Amino acid sequence: MISENLKRIKSELPANVRLLAVSKFQPLERLLEAYQAGQRLFGENRPQELAAKAVQLPQDIEWHFIGHLQTNKLKMVLPYAALVESIDSQHLLEAVDDWGQAHDKVIPVLLELHIGAEETKQGFYEEEILEILFNADKYAHVRFCGLMGMASHTDDEEMVRADFTRISSYLDYLRDLFPELEDFKELSIGMSDDWRIAVDCGSTQVRIGSAIFGPRV
Numbered sequence: 001m002i003s004e005n006l007k008r009i010k011s012e013l014p015a016n017v018r019l020l021a022v023s024k025f026q027p028l029e030r031l032l033e034a035y036q037a038g039q040r041l042f043g044e045n046r047p048q049e050l051a052a053k054a055v056q057l058p059q060d061i062e063w064h065f066i067g068h069l070q071t072n073k074l075k076m077v078l079p080y081a082a083l084v085e086s087i088d089s090q091h092l093l094e095a096v097d098d099w100g101q102a103h104d105k106v107i108p109v110l111l112e113l114h115i116g117a118e119e120t121k122q123g124f125y126e127e128e129i130l131e132i133l134f135n136a137d138k139y140a141h142v143r144f145c146g147l148m149g150m151a152s153h154t155d156d157e158e159m160v161r162a163d164f165t166r167i168s169s170y171l172d173y174l175r176d177l178f179p180e181l182e183d184f185k186e187l188s189i190g191m192s193d194d195w196r197i198a199v200d201c202g203s204t205q206v207r208i209g210s211a212i213f214g215p216r217v
């Protein structure tokens, strides 16, 4: 049951780690069930689905976008998302900044770092993120809030831990290097199968879908 799953996970999460309920592919009734159990933070990975759910569900839900985002879909995401966690190219970052300028808004984002094994190609390499942050002033309508990452898809716990340790250390390194970026502190790591390891490694927000809602329909 959704409310029991939420309760169980929350009881294990340290108070400083937020729980993003990843509701992609789930019908509205199941999101409402989570909402009624007190959940207010939801994550979606498809622009159209996010927009449709955001207009139909209660307005006090905080939506995060966690999927691959094409620049022609910004208008379905940016009006609704409190945080875009999945910025994975400079082209996208520039488009988000332009949208923010046009709408007189500052868009909070995470930069997605490529940490997993080869099959997951999404995300920046370390040096690309460095270059962006050295030029952070160029993006006046973006607020850099931290890093997001996905560990290798494997049962090998040590490999997952190595991925999470790498991104966590990199966040520390960047915070030392760019102390003027005061909001750059979030570390979005951990999913249904690996969130406990992520919490060990310094996660500030876990993104959990199937362990809350069951298999995606």
Ligand SMILES: *Cc1c(COP(=O)(O)O)cnc(C)c1O
Binding pocket: 022, 024, 045, 066, 067, 150, 191, 192, 193, 207, 208, 209, 210, 211
């Ligand atoms: C689907 C998804 C999740 C949640 O996955 P589960 O294994 O169901 O917890 C987390 N992060 C991203 C980016 C996702 O696409």
